[in-house]
Amino acid sequence: xxxxxxxxxxxxxxxxxxxxxxxxxxxxxxxxxxxxxxxxxxxxxxxxxxxxxx
Numbered sequence: 001x002x003x004x005x006x007x008x009x010x011x012x013x014x015x016x017x018x019x020x021x022x023x024x025x026x027x028x029x030x031x032x033x034x035x036x037x038x039x040x041x042x043x044x045x046x047x048x049x050x051x052x053x054x
Contacts, residue, residue, distance in 0.1 A: 006044040013037035 022032025
């Protein structure tokens with residue numbers, strides 16, 4: 001279930017980033033989407049490493 005949520009968020013942030021690059025004047029949207037994409041991926045990676053160590 002957690003991976004579905006993380007995967008959904010990653011797709012959402014990717015769509016927001018692409019929309020920000022495509023639509024002129026919304027570069028800030030691309031930056032926010034990129035930052036959130038990286039943050040979500042880092043959280044998913046950290047949780048996966050925690051489960052492996054357990």
